[in-house]
Amino acid sequence: MVRQGSDTPLAIAIDVDGGSDSSRGTELQEFNALSKAAGHGTKDGLSIDVPDKQLNRQQTSGLFNANSSVGLQICFQGLNYHVPSNQNKKERISLLKGLNGFINPNELTALMGPSGSGKTTLLDVLAGRKNAGILEGTVLFGSQKPSMAFLRRFTGYVEQFDTLIGILTVKEMLLYTAEMKRPVSEPYASKAAAVDDVLDKLALDSCKDTLIGNAMVKGISGGQAKRTNIGIALVTNPRVLFLDEPTSGLDSYTSNEVMRNVRQLAVGGVTICATIHSPTAYCFSLFSRLMMLVKGRIVYFGPISGGLAFAQQACPNLKEMEAGYNDAEFLVDFVTDADRQGRGNVLADFYDTSALAKENDQHLEMLLSKTHMIPKELEDQLNVKSATATPWWWGLWTLMRYRTRKNYKNPNYMSPRVLDKVLLSLLIMTLYLLKGDDYKESNYTNIAAMLFMWVTLPAFGASAYIPSLVLERGLFIRERADGLYHVITYLLSKVIEEVFLAAIVSAVCAGFVFYGVQLQGAWVIFWLCYFLCLINGIVLAYFIAALSPTMDVANALLPLYAVTLLFFAGFLFRFDNIPPWWKWYSYLNFLRYAWSALMRN
Known part of the structure; x- marks a missing residue:
């Protein structure tokens, strides 16, 4: 359970998420200390500023029950992604450079960085949606290499821009997706019940019979469209959920509402990774782990509260936090300024030689060497051949x-x-x-x-x-x-x-x-x-x-x-x-x- 006022809120937050290894204690203490030294405190809000009743795993029933959606540990090592140069086709541009990391189930993992840092590219690579370039490295889901058919059928991907069918209502859109992605043998009543559960969990009941709309026909609001976009990814109980800028174009209230719903999904057992650009302080507090990228390199990967202190330690006296900033906004601005001043590689080199990077690599090696016991049903899904669930x-x-x-x-x-x-x-x-x-x-x-x-x-x-x-x-x-x-x-x-x-x-x-x-x-x-x-x-x-x-x-x-x-x-x-x-x-x-x-x- 969540204890308020603790000196180690990060450890508590990860324990709530249900997946922290005891060996990570050193890392947590180190970065809580760094946060205090930087004068920002440990931010009690990072123990997840959501009422216990909203995050209690026993209360996330139905579609988002941990039993009905088993998350997967995602590991990636030595990840490089190259594309041909527009000026010279013989030359290659590296968009991702030697990335190592992992995404835990029951956690929210954030990908952040300046524009062009490789956030969406990494998300697309993990989701199997990049095929134009050259990919090097290892990506494993639950200790196994997933088939492309698995990635299409059993992972959800929420794009930055909503791609919905304007002539359908919200409920029809979800039913249409359920009919396509759930087995033909499943009764219609079961599919409809799953859709109703999604509508309830994403607070879409009030607009379920409203046309989605398009440029010519007025429909649902931007926030409702974003939640509908998330809903079509969830209606089939995805093992993993990828979100690209889920709060872009939304006001702060709607952003908080969307991410609170996403947080509930993580607690329910879904493995979730999201790129996010300028989160509110509340949205930022909902994440458990942060990976910060600059020019395709990692400059920080660890607990959500440690990023700013780590960056300031790498580039001291670069920039001071001014009144009105929250930690998330200042962290992005800090890293962006460092990149514009040509010090992005300094941040990346500092991380590569840090104790945190060494500890992360050791933990990754442990995950890669461990044989995960996964249910037979899940093993069959990882090796599925057909990219569609229905004939x-x-x-x-x-x-x-x-x-x-x-x-x-x-x-x-x-x-x-x-x-x-x-x-x-x-x-x-x-x-x-x-x-x-x-x-x-x-x-x-x-x-x-x-x-x-x-x-x-x-x-x-x-x-x-x-x-x-x-x-x-x-x-x-x-x-x-x-x-x-x-x-x-x-x-x-x-x-x-x-x-x-x-x-x-x-x-x-x-x-x-x-x-x-x-x-x-x-x-x-x-x-x-x-x-x-x-x-x-x-x-x-x-x-x-x-x-x-x-x-x-x-x-x-x-x-x-x-x-x-x-x-x-x-x-x-x-x-x-x-x-x-x-x-x-x-x-x-x-x-x-x-x-x-x-x-x-």
Whole structure:
């Protein structure tokens, strides 16, 4: 239990967390002494300034019970991460340099440092989300090297920027994730109960039926969105939780509320590591251990209260704490100033040669040499092969139930897919009304032009489909990394979603034009040509959107390509007159075949 007024609050705080080794006592006494010597005291708040009833492990029931979410000891040794230089591809830039450390279960571990120090890079490396560079060193979860499938399925990662589905409510968002990441065999009632537990623990009950919203639709607040983002990482009982700047963009009250909830998760048994930039004094006090980085090197790794005293000992007289600072803010400013003055390596060298670093390395070696007894279920999870918890068909069905169904009810989604086609078909029908019965030679050109426009409109109207893919790119990357589905599952859902709607819309529009104009031939051929042109336009839009870095680039490329198709379709320029070196392009032009089929029909 927490004892107030003790001279060794750090030891008590770690004991509350349930994971301190007795050999760490020397370290704790040393840095409490350093803190006192620096004039900052031991800060009683660091014994976790949260009421006992909020942190009592016996009271964290349900989803966050220690029995239902067993944390893992994470160890990393000799960690280096290099990426090619932008100026010279043969040169490598080292973002992480020889990092050694460990993350204990039942604790909150903070990663701090100036911008560009490597905090997020380290978090991504531990979570298995860095694959563009060269990674060296050892990363172990519970004394075993985790599979990529394990990292996707059984760890949670909360990104700095919220990537949520704006057309879903908060509860639907969590249910959608639970359906994707919990076993198919688990009853729906059990999944719903887990979601209700998350809503309760993260104080989201009041907004559970509110749309998340987006840039065009007002939804939940920033704090609620951040907690929802944490909730989707928790709804499957992750063994490990990584958080990248969980308090960024939040006011102090909301920041404290979010981190208090995260602290409860740690007490419940989840292994948690978070990058944090400018925490409030209260948020800072909730952490148990701190790793401070500068330019990819460790400048401090130890109890949360010892960082400032340690840094001041490494660079005395660098900067004095002014009124209004809290320890966390001053520590970041102190290390940042040292880095800007070219003394970042001095801090890192001081740590490398310190007794604290030696003690940490000895403790790490002990952890690496120890054979951890872990449950058989957990061992199986560490060696799991499939990156998704559910089969592809279940993922497809879930995507259709939650996202396609909502899209079909969303005016912002339906309008560009339906309204323009209906209006243009009505325009063509009224413009060429009953002209199909006119067999005068002068009318042949009008009908040919009308048929040509009929097949070219889908190519130009395909721009309406670009936002669907570009705006969902961040969401797709996050959900793919979280192991919600395979790429083919997502692709199939988008194809079915678009093709089903296109079939209905094209049939209605083809009926308006074919019977209104009284064209000759078969309606089914007329409809099929339009439908296939529409599908080609959708595929073209998706292809260009996937290759384009931004929506502006995609919207510029698609019309440009569509215009080139017009010249080689056979109407503006006869196929027989096309130069030989350009005829290959005409053979690849779907408009040529569609217009030719309509003319023959």
